[in-house]
Amino acid sequence: MTVRSINRIYQLIQPDLVKVEENLTALTRVDFPWLSELLSYCFEGGGKRIRPAVTLLAGQFYDYDLDTLLPMATSVEVMHTSTLVHDDAIDKADIRRGRPTINKIWDDETAVLLGDYMFARAGQLAADTNNIRVVKLFAQTLAIISSGELNQAYNAFNLKQTRQQYIARIAGKTASLFCLSIDSGAILSHAPEPSIEILHEYAYNLGIAFQIVDDILDFTSTEKEMGKPIGADLTQGTLTLPAMLLLERFQEDNPVKRLSENRMARDNIKQAIEMVRNSSIIPECYRVAAEYSARASRRLHQLPDKPCRQALIDIADYVVSRKK
């Protein structure tokens, strides 16, 4: 399988992704210079824009109505960015996408209020679709994400989590936003209900695959590549799939176990990363991610045979192969 680069996959929607960027820039034009500066800083940070991309692609199977798809594609990116701003404040993270975080440059207060403001703007954009079903999905998704984050905080350093709990957790904190992005694209282009269902199934599995790979990269990548420190999950006590497999395989002498007993003993993080890298855990995690990725595309052939269909399949391949 040759995996196409993300830019080649995006080709189909490139002009419209440019419009999403323009919408993001338009959001920064507010009558309060400091707020304008904060918003510009957030949106200039880049990112793959994968969520708006899948909204637009999901919208191409039926009536590609940019009047509603563009605000929605912008909305999901703004919502994503807001959750990052709050997460960084909560995690006391200093770096994101290779640049200091909002809470680092300014403070936690600023990050919390800015995140709130961006949630609101994301909500306004969702409401700009004039589609109440989409608005309901939007609000529901924010509830699921924050409840998923609360669940993650609650289970920090809890070694007795099952793999099922892990999947449920990443479904809440990550897959739900992929579902919003894709379901809304389908709904706004007036896809028939069975097609919406197929795309929803795609979105859920894509989101799970995406997050598993994120969790893998937190062990295997470098700070330079990721634009943020490696081992961040263990630092927060978040047990991801690689850490869970490490706990299963080395039941006696285990750095993750020691870390949970003494959270200050940070040398265990480095050791856990080493042990995971030098075992078959990483290939096994990739196998799980690839399963979800395959499951994502499984029923896409039932949708109209349009170029966007292949692009979605390519994205499912991409999320597993990506290096950052």
Added chain:
Amino acid sequence: MTVRSINRIYQLIQPDLVKVEENLTALTRVDFPWLSELLSYCFEGGGKRIRPAVTLLAGQFYDYDLDTLLPMATSVEVMHTSTLVHDDAIDKADIRRGRPTINKIWDDETAVLLGDYMFARAGQLAADTNNIRVVKLFAQTLAIISSGELNQAYNAFNLKQTRQQYIARIAGKTASLFCLSIDSGAILSHAPEPSIEILHEYAYNLGIAFQIVDDILDFTSTEKEMGKPIGADLTQGTLTLPAMLLLERFQEDNPVKRLSENRMARDNIKQAIEMVRNSSIIPECYRVAAEYSARASRRLHQLPDKPCRQALIDIADYVVSRKK
């Protein structure tokens, strides 16, 4: 002028306010015991429920449609509670309504995520009205509130604020939610546009009066009465009307000025409170609040002569006379 007690004013809508309470309790029934506990803690704290009350009262002039008014009345109370949860985390406040805050019992992380979750639930309730105009107002209001809070943070300890800036700030952080509460009640009961406008004017002025009195009470009340420490605004560097008048009157030797030069010199807060209490500043602030309160009710006589009209007038009187 005899001011009626808030319970007598609420008589007209008492059975429906009970339903709002039931809705709040229903929100706590989630499949995650800790989250359920957090939500119960927030909603059991009480409060005047003035925002849902005015939504319901504004809805009584025309078609009193409880199917949409009840979710909306619940929505504004949930949004209000979320902003308090975030504010307390940001201000590092320990006490609210006589009980420890969420950030005090748990931590800042919990408060941020719980606030996010409640914003989302408030949004879901607003969307339950199936009225896209109301949903747009909801999202717009959250943007205005958080932008107002950012403005307040930005201007902390800034002595060069004008009274106009103060009014603009409290319009954003307080009056906007009164406007949402009342405008949505009017819209959902199919009030004609001129009536919506009259009620909007009422809401704006009511909100300003309400916040001025809040700012007065932060100087004149007691911790026991308020359920939270007095002098909290000065501690945060928030310059309210009493502090601004104190700065105007004592231009040379002024405790607020000294506090802005050395934020650690907390004895200046106590001294500022004493000076404000022993001057004519408080009556003057009440005069300003009473002006806004009068302006609130000024055009209500143009609305249908129904009992809810007198109740709104009574609420405008109440917000100026209230002791907590």
